[in-house]
Amino acid sequence: MAPAKLRGMLNIGFQLMITIGIFAANLINYGTASIEGGWGWRVSLGLAAVPAVIITVGSLALPDTPNSLIERGYDDEAKAMLRKIRGTEDIHAEYDDLVAASAEAKSIDHPWSNILQRRYRPQLCMAILIPFFQQLTGINVIMFYAPVLFKTIGFGSDASLASAVISGIVNVFATFVSIATVDKLGRRKLFLQGGTQMLVSQLVVGTLIALKFGTTGVATDISTNYASIIVLFICFYVAAFAWSWGPLGWLVPSEIFPLEIRSAGQSITVSVNMLFTFIIAQVFLTALCHLKFGLFYFFAGWVVIMTVFVALFLPETKNVPIEEIVLVWKKHWFWGNFISDDDIHVGNLEVAKHTIEAA
Template sequence: WYACMQSVPVYLSEMAPAHLRGMLNIGFQLMITIGILAAELINYGTNKIKGGHGWRVSLALAAVPAVIITVGALFLPDTPNSLMERGHPEASRRMLRRIRGTDDIGEEYADLVAAREISKQVQHPWRNILMRKYRAQLTMAVLIPFFQQVSGINVINFYAPVLFETLGFKGDASLLSSVMTGGVLVLGSVVSMFTVDRLGRRKLFLQGGAQMLVSQIAVGTLIAVRFGTSGVGEMPRGYAAAVVLFICVYVAGFVWSWGALGWLVPSEIFPLEIRSAGQSITVSVNMLFTFVIAQAFLTMLCHMKFGLFYFFAGWVVIMTAFVALFLPETKNVPMEEMVLVWKGHWFWSRFIGDADDIHTGVNVLGK
């Protein structure tokens, strides 16, 4: 799983043309959400197997997609960026022609050549990523996956049955409710696929953040009214339906903003010379805080009760403000020219001087 999250977003970003990079990359997110929905449906079905052996069937079926991924990976070609990085310029040129379907690749190929020349000068990418001129990319590699996890989405993904049982659903009803949220994940990914390259990353981040904030406050308030600070009470059918509705609205807002873009944006912002190191940091931070939230959730729910939803809503405010202030728009920008985006930003430009513009040669060679 770690290897997939490390390599697939970068692979897709490098293979895709700039104007379709968002849509094709979010196809990865769509497949993940389809997998989550399939897992929820399997769990719902195997829960009915008598004798308590359903969990074995559910666990064994996870081997099916693993085999498909392993076999399918054998047929994947190398990206032009990877071929260039490993010293195969002609193979890189041929692959670029193949995936673009045209011989008019001069400008994009020149960008790759210039990026390769810079990359050869970098002997220690893990050390270089700490340099001042990469401060913007490093900040995004840490904070975007951190914010993605403290949004509270894994509370829904990991503990949906437990959460729904707490709200008054029982047995199969709790599993069925989690299937419902899995369906919302799929639909939200489809929305994101067809809007990310039109509306841009920032608009989806900001709209999704506002939707998540309203939903979290609504869920927390509905639970507070019925359960109070004691955590004891009854939830009528209408209240329970309203809670599920707002949870679905929250999940939809997350999946077409932070869910999809949390992987897309880090995969497209790093220059070639530090790309692998940057993506490794992104995945590591994501996995670390996935673990932390998973371990802490039940204890937090017991102590904070409805306040847990306000807690995550507070983080949504912070992360949405962060995007508004510090994340520039990256749609339709070739990956090897992304440094120009940071250089034009009101805050990050102070970290990139003219002497540090490592892709000055891109414009000369490419244009």
């Protein structure tokens, strides 16, 4: 529903709400930890019902998108919705593009088999690799196990929860940076800058922990100042993730699929993300026990790989209408080899080319 020029900013609102939710959870955990009797965790867990109720009630008032209305044959309602969300009566060109895209999508009987076709190879690779890389940045190690991690590097139980709250605050405010810049700087610049900053932060944190804990994983003389420096670089890392791989890991997959394979592509993206979220959550503590400080180097290595991948294989999608995104892949030095001229189906090709060049 978002216009192309604001799509990045509005889409990252999704990630912003996630970061606010994480921060709220950290605050709740910090507060309930002090409840006498050891039953505070029940309050913390039970409060998860609150966002569940909000989501359920909110879904009742959620409007349909113009795409969905067109696909189901409600043309007049689609035009009305398009006028409402664009704030103008001049929606005929965009409406015609949506109708053409919908007609092509309806001609595809099996989106799950079609996404395996050669011409959709760029989108399929991104649907798998972007969420895969997002989880291998190591962010869930920080966000899931921040209290455990901070306690390990010298903070007490309450102090470790407080440090988790600090990283949560950084996560929220850094996401605003992404909202303000993604449609101006573009996706690639944020990916590359964030990847570089995450790499440096992880190497520093791993080295600082190695100097104090060594290969035994035990340190008895770590000072508060030393531990605070580690927390500072963890916050640098969280900030970098929050304006790069955090929101863009969801934004970019949401804008690269044509309508005929969008349901399959988005399903793959979410499934891969949830799968590796689960795997990393299950193996982190075991990996920390065995790798110790090397775990940060492990994730740093993956950050190098994903940053190089973005530099070489991810085209810029800023300001490009979703209906015309195929032209971006066609012009790419590598992915263009998978797309023939016959695979390009855009209502007005010359206008689309001008749009791409302007972007």
